[in-house]
Amino acid sequence: MKEFIIFLPLAALYLAFKSTLFASVPMPDLPLIIVFYSAYRKTSIEGVILAFILGYMDDVMSGGIIGASSFSLIIVYMAVRLIALKVHFSTVATRAGGAASAALLKGVLIGMVLRSAGIHVSFLGNVLLITAATGVFAPAFITLFTRLINLVSPAAFKDSAH
Amino acid sequence: MPITERNISSFLKRHQALIVSALLALYSLHLSLTYKKEIPRGAVVYETVSFVIGPVQRAALSAQKAVKGLWTDYVFLVGAAGENTLLKSRILSLENENMRLKDEVLLGKRLQSALEFMDAVDFNSTAARLTGVTSTPWAKTITIDKGASGGLAKDMAVLSASGAIGRIIETASNASTVLLLTDARSDVDVYVERTRIKAVIEGNGEDSLILKYIRIDDDVALGDVVITSGLTGIFPRGIAVGEVVRIEKSRDNFFKYIEVKPKVALKTLEEVIVVTD
Numbered sequence: 001m002k003e004f005i006i007f008l009p010l011a012a013l014y015l016a017f018k019s020t021l022f023a024s025v026p027m028p029d030l031p032l033i034i035v036f037y038s039a040y041r042k043t044s045i046e047g048v049i050l051a052f053i054l055g056y057m058d059d060v061m062s063g064g065i066i067g068a069s070s071f072s073l074i075i076v077y078m079a080v081r082l083i084a085l086k087v088h089f090s091t092v093a094t095r096a097g098g099a100a101s102a103a104l105l106k107g108v109l110i111g112m113v114l115r116s117a118g119i120h121v122s123f124l125g126n127v128l129l130i131t132a133a134t135g136v137f138a139p140a141f142i143t144l145f146t147r148l149i150n151l152v153s154p155a156a157f158k159d160s161a162h
Numbered sequence: 163m164p165i166t167e168r169n170i171s172s173f174l175k176r177h178q179a180l181i182v183s184a185l186l187a188l189y190s191l192h193l194s195l196t197y198k199k200e201i202p203r204g205a206v207v208y209e210t211v212s213f214v215i216g217p218v219q220r221a222a223l224s225a226q227k228a229v230k231g232l233w234t235d236y237v238f239l240v241g242a243a244g245e246n247t248l249l250k251s252r253i254l255s256l257e258n259e260n261m262r263l264k265d266e267v268l269l270g271k272r273l274q275s276a277l278e279f280m281d282a283v284d285f286n287s288t289a290a291r292l293t294g295v296t297s298t299p300w301a302k303t304i305t306i307d308k309g310a311s312g313g314l315a316k317d318m319a320v321l322s323a324s325g326a327i328g329r330i331i332e333t334a335s336n337a338s339t340v341l342l343l344t345d346a347r348s349d350v351d352v353y354v355e356r357t358r359i360k361a362v363i364e365g366n367g368e369d370s371l372i373l374k375y376i377r378i379d380d381d382v383a384l385g386d387v388v389i390t391s392g393l394t395g396i397f398p399r400g401i402a403v404g405e406v407v408r409i410e411k412s413r414d415n416f417f418k419y420i421e422v423k424p425k426v427a428l429k430t431l432e433e434v435i436v437v438t439d
Contacts, residue, residue, distance in 0.1 A: 012211060016218035019294030019305060021226050024429075043179045052186045060208045061215065062296040063303030063331055063339040065347075067193030074187040078180070113194050114300055114346075121346045121367030123299030 002152045003046055004053075006145070007034045011054050015061045026129035028137035029103050031058055035073050036102045036138065037145050039080035040089045051077040065117060072109035076102045092139040099142075100135030107131065205332075212305070212337040219293045219305065227265070272433055275323040285398050285439040287321075288312065292432055293337065299367040302345040306434055309333045317396055319437040325402035325425030326350070326390055327434055340434070343403065343424060344369055351393040352403055357381045363388060363403055363422060371404055373420035380418070382406060388422055398437060 014030040031054035038047040055070030080102055089098050107127030114121065174181065273289070290312070294305035308314050310333045320327045320340045328348065332339040341348055346367040353360055354373075359382060362374045376382050386406045392399025408421035 012214050013218065015211070016215040016294075017222060019215075019296055020219050020222040023295040023297060045179050045182050048179055048183045048186060052190065055190065056207060057211055060332075061211055061305075061339075062298065062301045063305075063341060063345075064296075064298070064301035065194045065197045067190040067195075067197070068300070071187055071190035071194060074183050074190065078183050078187075081179075110300060113191070117195055117197060119300070119346045119367075121299045123367065126299050 001046070002149065003038060003050055006148050006152060007038075007050060008053070010034070011057060015057065019061070026126070026133050028133040028141070029106070029130055030141065031055065031069075031073065032076065032103055032106055032134060033099055033138050033141045034145070035077050036080055036099050037142050039077045040084040040098065043081055048074060048077055065114065065119070068110050068113045068117075069106075071113060072106045075109055076106050079105060095139045095142050096135045099138030100131050103127075103131040103134040205334075208332055208339075209334040212309075212334040216293065216307070216337050220307070223293065269432075278323070285437050287435045287437050287439075288314075290314075290338075290434050290436055292434060295428075300346070302342040302365065302367070303331070304328070304340045304342065304428075304431070304434075306338050306340060306436070307336065308436070309336045309338045311335045313438055314338050314436055319397045319401075321397075321401055321435045321437065322426050322431060322433075323435070324427075325404070326397055327426050327428070327431070329396050330436070338436075342428065343371055344428075350397060350403065351391040352388045353391050354382050354406075355387040355389050356383075357386070360391060361388075366421075369424075369428075370407070371422040371424060373406065373422050374417070376418045376420055378411065378416060378418060382409065382418065382420060384409060387425075398439075 011031050011034065014027075018027050034054060035047075035051045038044070038050060051073040052070045055068075055073040056066065058064070058069045059066045080098065083098070087094060087098070089095050104127065107123070107130065111123065111127075288308065290306040290308040292304050293307050296303045296305075304327075306320070314330060314333050316330055316333060318330045320329060326343060328340045328342040328345070330338045331341045342365065343350065343363070344365040344367070346365050348365040350363050351360070352363045352373070354376075357380070359376060359380050361376050363371050364374055366372050373382070373388060384406055388403045388406065390397040390399060390401040390403060402425045404422035404424045406420055407423045408419075410419040412419040
């Protein structure tokens with residue numbers, strides 16, 4: 001539940017800034033970084049639902065094809081979850097690489113959905129730019145998320161974890 | 163091992179995240195592959211999110227304008243002007259005032275041209291302000307600050323004084339999303355103004371449009387203006403769409419490949435006119 005409280009307002013702010021101040025700049029894909037972060041930490045239904053809601057919000061607000069982003073983010077969640085069984089995303093490099101790969105996978109999946117829906121556009125350049133921006137900024141965002149999650153976790157629970 | 167209720171329940175519990183993922187992924191895929199069907203989707207989410215995001219978008223745009231004005235009108239003057247604090251603050255306040263007045267004058271000019279346009283045409287229309295832009299290859303849309311409570315509805319045409327912009331695809335109470343002509347999902351019936359040849363213009367997901375179904379022997383030249391035909395019932399007849407900037411033979415040797423530059427410069431767009439008829 002605390003993930004919803006933290007990440008939904010963050011995603012709403014991101015969507016607001018993406019459509020105004022940074023409309024012409026390739027922004028790091030914040031909803032994807034959130035999904036990547038919740039996927040590599042643990043498997044949870046909340047994580048899956050969060051991925052769906054973030055994708056749905058993005059689709060609705062951007063006027064894109066509803067379902068394309070939510071589908072992609074759920075698949076990304078499952079893929080990262082699987083990979084996290086073998087790889088620990090504990091260093092800056094693995095986090096940057098992991099988030100960039102996830103962004104690339106999301107781009108490919110959206111491309112496949114669009115093609116299946118009969119829309120043919122070339123967007124490899126755009127996807128690569130977003131992938132690069134996501135990879136660069138993901139470690140900083142993940143550190144921020146960890147701090148925010150710690151902030152809202154009950155103190156007693158945090159103490160018992162030590 | 164016999165299949166018992168306990169086994170099923172333990173299987174579901176163990177794989178609940180996987181099962182929910184699969185179900186939501188299939189549901190999302192279904193939504194995206196059936197997007198052409200006229201079923202209202204995401205209305206509640208759109209209403210809620212636009213209620214939350216709308217004020218932030220407006221605040222961000224105002225802040226952007228203020229920072230831009232401060233940069234062009236003040237920061238460049240700091241070196242030349244600044245000997246004492248009093249003068250600096252005086253200049254700052256004058257520049258701010260000047261910037262505000264300049265903005266008002268520009269707004270007045272834009273509104274005047276919009277009003278002249280609205281007076282000149284024979285359909286009912288209303289003006290709205292742009293509050294957001296989405297420009298990805300798979301979605302080219304803008305958000306405006308009027309919605310259902312302002313009388314706007316899905317499939318209303320959106321124009322500017324210089325030409326067609328797009329059509330409304332989603333409305334909340336106080337916001338609407340407009341699908342731009344350049345979006346790959348957009349297609350509009352048009353004429354080539356000079357020769358009256360009929361065609362369909364589609365977005366290419368970038369910043370230009372593609373004029374389709376023009377045969378090799380049809381008379382279309384560079385610089386020709388393309389206007390709406392009024393046949394689909396969304397756009398009024400005779401609204402400028404764009405200008406032909408590139409003509410090539412297409413691979414099938416039957417139709418021409420024609421690229422059209424939109425008449426409306428979307429990067430500088432601030433106000434739009436919505437046809438409410």
